[in-house]
Amino acid sequence: MMENVAEKIKKSSAFYCLECGKCTSVCPISRFNNSYSPRRMVAEGLFYGGNELISDNLLWSCLTCQLCSQRCPVDVRYSEYMRDIRAEAYSQGKWGNPSHGGTFHYIMDMLSSPNLKQSRTGWINDNLKVKTKGEVLYFVGCLPYYENYFAKDFDFSPISIAQDTVKILNYLGIEPVVMDNERCCGHDLYWLGQLRQFDELGQINLKEIEQTGAKTVVTACPECALVLKKLYPERFGSVNFKVKHIAEVVAENIGKLKFNTIDMEVTFQDPCRLGRHMGIYQQPREAMLSIPGIKFLEMPHNKQGAICCGTTNWMNCDTTSKQIQNSRLIEAKDTGANTLVTACPKCQIHFRCAECGEETEKVGIKLTDFVNLVASALTG
Amino acid sequence: MPVKKPKTKKKSTNKKFVPNIVAFACNWCSYAGADTAGVNRIQHSPNFRIIRTMCSGRVTPAFILKALKLGADGVLVSGCHFGDCHYIFGNYKAVDQFEKTKELVKTLGLDEKRIRLEWISAAEGPRWAQVINEFTEQITALGPSPLNHKPKFNK
Known part of the structure; x- marks a missing residue:
């Protein structure tokens, strides 16, 4: 040993x-x-x-x-x-204290079973156009499970992030592929050192993506983006598709998107995976600044120095995590902004949890996802 | 005298499916209810494993998902009737948790009939037997869980 x-x-x-x-x-x-x-x-x-x-x-x-x-x-x-x-x-059989009793770890483990046929595309409504085969693929990630688990507790619908991502892509004239049998990307398992399960999930996902014939994979979750872009190539050799976070897609197509004016003072929480792991800092800021009426305020800890949302991998969430989240929310509030925008669904879940908990005082800042903000400003 | 052929045991290839059911029973009502069923010698199907929890409100989605992950074909959660809960509102919590679990199980692509929530009091021995029989039949009709090919739980 x-x-x-x-x-x-x-x-x-x-x-x-x-x-x-x-x-x-x-x-x-x-x-x-x-x-x-x-x-x-x-x-x-x-x-x-x-x-x-x-x-x-x-x-x-x-x-x-x-x-x-x-x-x-x-x-x-x-x-x-x-x-x-x-x-x-x-x-050696050691394990930390998983949050939510390990629900998400069990889901990840269950998803590595090849026999499972999920029914996870119930969120696609008539206004959204998706295909089963095509050039661009939208990797949804765990959002349907978060919807099941968190929507009732918090005043927020995680699946609206998926719906708004497809809405933005449709606005750009892209009909994305949404996979019926997509699995968890395995991000949490990778960082928790469960590499065997990570590889099992990765193999299923790569096979599924190959079958759709996608050349570009778009995702609204920084963790999925990191896994697809860096960790799958690291474990399985090169992959034959490009990976983009939705913030990159929006930043590339600023000219094509027409926005209504919305009056908002926003600040941005850089997700660790998007920022420090992948080096994407400028794109979400450019995208938000292109919306007329938005006043962008920067927090003292920003970009490379941004502070994490307090919990990762659904593991060891304790009072320390709550204090980190609370101090981050206070920092956001002190900029004078009324809305904290984040590009990671998990960041938002963690901040909302800190806001409804009893350990810390309520800060009272609105939280929204980057995708929801952009989609709500689109004309037509 | 004709020579008798030695009899060989024929291995049956189509084994009848026997479901594995995990039953979470609360300490104050349902566990005692199961006990009543036993004391009264009520015949009921034996393919369930009972796990005693202090309250049905303790049974979080994680418990049920873990049971399913380990290869259980069905999971039964059982507690006191409303108003009878030893902890006053524990079974209302159980309903909230169970609704969440149901949604998760549906999204995972398993049949929602694989999990069931029942209220059984300590005096309702016959009802325990009836619920177990019904649930076993229901799971037998559904067939084995798509997850039960992995019997070993490695952490």
Whole structure:
């Protein structure tokens, strides 16, 4: 086991660690939870072979938001290090505290079963035009499940993100393919170190995408975009399609989209996967600024320095997560904006959860998805 | 004297499907109800495994999905009648949770008849037996779950 951990430390270049502690000083979890420290996590792996690290519950707290990697002077890939140590811990039967009792992890596991025939396209109404085979594919992701689970608790319909994405694509004259048998992309399983299940999901998805003959895959979820663009090629070799987040599609086609004037003061939450993982900062901002009447206000922590929404992978959501979310919402409110726009459905779910919880005070800022904002401003 | 051919056991290839049912029963009513059924020696089908929870409100979507994931063909959730709940409003919570689960199960492409919510009090032994028999029949008609080829739960 010691050798396994040493191998993993080598792969993520953690041996170069200078112990400067910049990671800990910038980590959103360390801000509120003193016992969590990325620097200590690396040091434990280096000096003690990770024995204690593997049975530490805090191992599952890392948000893999890569804020630490952004600051690291020697480029230690901390989130990859976490993933590999988690894979080792998982193989020994260790597991964190999944939120919602692990509902979403069970769904992901069930979706890796090839026999399953889902009925997940019930949200497509008569106004939306979709096909079964074509050049452009819309990868919906887990939105139908979020609709089932969260729509009743929050005053927000996750599936409206999918509907509005198709609406925008139709406006641009694109009839997207929506797959009937699409599976979870496996993003959470990848970062939790369950690589076998991730590969199973990936193989099914790649086969399904190939059958539709799609050349471009559009998605409204940064996590799906990251997986399809970077992680599938990393695990399975090259893929024969391009991947775009809807923000990129909108930014490319600003000239073709006609907007009504809407008076709004908005600020933007950069999702970690869209920003630091994929480097897409400018496109959503350009797209929002092209809508007349929108006043864009930037938060102090923005772009590369944006703070995560507090929970990832449906894992270890605790008071620390709530404090991160609350402080982020206060930061958004302090810009003077009345709406916080985010490009990730999960960010919005987490912020809404913080707003309805009892641990923290209500901030009272409106939340909306980037796609919903753009679609609501379209003319006609 | 004709030589008798040795009898060989014929392996039947078409085994009859016997469903695996997981029944979540609340400590205060349904578990005691099942007990009553047993004490009264009421015959009912034996292919269910009972899991005692303190309240039907504790049975979250995760419980039911985990059971289905591990290969259960059907899941029964059973609690006290409305107004009888030991924790006053636990079974109202159970209804909310169960509705959510139903939606999730439908989206997953499983038949919503695979999961069932029932109210059975401690005195209703015959009713427990009847519900189990009915549910077993229902699941047998539906056939094996598309997920039960994976019997081993690895974490």
